[in-house]
Amino acid sequence: MLLVFYIFAVMFTNLFRNAYADGYCTSDYWGSLDKTLLTMYQLMTLDSWSMITRETMEAYTWSWFPIIIYVTLTAYLVLNLIIAALVDSMMEATKDEQNAFAIENSIIMSNDMSGLRQSIDQLTSQQQLIVDALSLLKNPHFQKH
Template identity: 30%
Template sequence: MTIVQIQNASLRLRNNKIFELFVVSIIILSALLIGAKTYPIPDSVMQLVKWLDLAITLIFLFEITIRFIAEENKKRFFHSGWNIFDTLIVIVSLIPIEDSEMALVGRLVRIFRVLRMVSIIPELRMLLNSLLRAMPQLGYVLLLMFIIFYIYAAVGATFFAKINPVLWGDISISLLTLFRVMTFEDWTDIMYETMDVYPLSWIFYLTFIFLTAFAFLNMVIGIVVNVLEDEHAKERAAQDEADGKISMDDLAKEIRSLKEMLEQQRKD
């Protein structure tokens, strides 16, 4: 077989849905083996698990090789962060470090092989990319949330420290207590305890919950949803371009250019 034939065969195999499902099933099997190793199992079964782990690593090596061969521009293959991640995971998994001081690193790498599910499934990859793209906007929301947390923690430590120093002894402990309140973990017990001394302290808790659990949470969801919609729009535009379809913007430009040509012909 020529190089072109090998590349075309690799491309067909990479784009094959059955092959994709096979790789996904291997990733799931890898995750199950990771969980199985956390149980006390007989030595014979552990030996079988090790052989299966080696077979999974070889399958991953075959899959990443197919993806590399199928890529027309080999340099572009490593422009993708997911391809770099998959390659590093496979290479480190091939290194025999189970019985060395680096055994812990080997176990961690095998745990992170589950993340290859994201690189294989486009929908998961889109969700993660949307979350990463939303991080700059989310950063400002988190900063504002921290300011609210800090103000309420300072107020709580000032007024409630004598009531329960375990929960309100200083500002760092108060921050943890407020996080517990925000997640609704027995927050009413904390509120009733302070209400015995300060009957109106319920205002403190209700306003804090409204600002953090409701308002800020909805802001975070709104930002992520907007970014996700932008990602879907870009993907649809790229797919239309690949299929040779004209987008609405391109169609509007074509109509405007035709109108300009007709007006020019009328003037002439």
């Protein structure tokens, strides 16, 4: 983005340098690179960009074309940066929610596993009681004749 900013600033300084000196602009928007960079920042933020364009068009009727290209391009880039920041923060929030959900699920599964272990232990002890009872029933001393 800085490269685009600088390339357009050099180009606009060379193209529109004399607009103020010739009396067409109320301010020296394009007289030097530093003034052009400030004007370009103003155009990028869409602050009074139409006034600057109209004043420059009084000196150079074709100046609307490169200025509109610059404004459109930088507005798109700024919008893209804002959307990228929003998407990044939303992805981070989603990631945090997923981590919290995973932790909650692991706690639930751990509790379920301990409940299953208790059930298995109870079933094992009941199975052992049944095996013991069967072995007693097979014992000839307990069988009735």
